[in-house]
Amino acid sequence: MLDTFRLEPGFRRYEVADPGEGELISISLWESREAAERGVAAAREWVAANLAGRIELESNRLADVAFTAS
Numbered sequence: 001m002l003d004t005f006r007l008e009p010g011f012r013r014y015e016v017a018d019p020g021e022g023e024l025i026s027i028s029l030w031e032s033r034e035a036a037e038r039g040v041a042a043a044r045e046w047v048a049a050n051l052a053g054r055i056e057l058e059s060n061r062l063a064d065v066a067f068t069a070s
Contacts, residue, residue, distance in 0.1 A: 005043075011029075011030060012030060013028065
């Protein structure tokens with residue numbers, strides 16, 4: 001999915017966390033809400049085309065970053 005996101009205007013960063021129990025959480029950072037909405041659509045299409053039957057995209061949430069640190 002990372003290569004797909006890199007082609008989308010406004011893409012900044014992508015991370016995947018594994019909380020266990022067969023779940024994955026992905027977090028992507030975009031320049032704008034509009035770019036994030038395009039990213040959601042791209043993710044949905046990518047999962048359907050590449051991981052159908054192996055994983056299910058359960059939900060998407062868009063939010064403003066409240067805090068970040070390195």
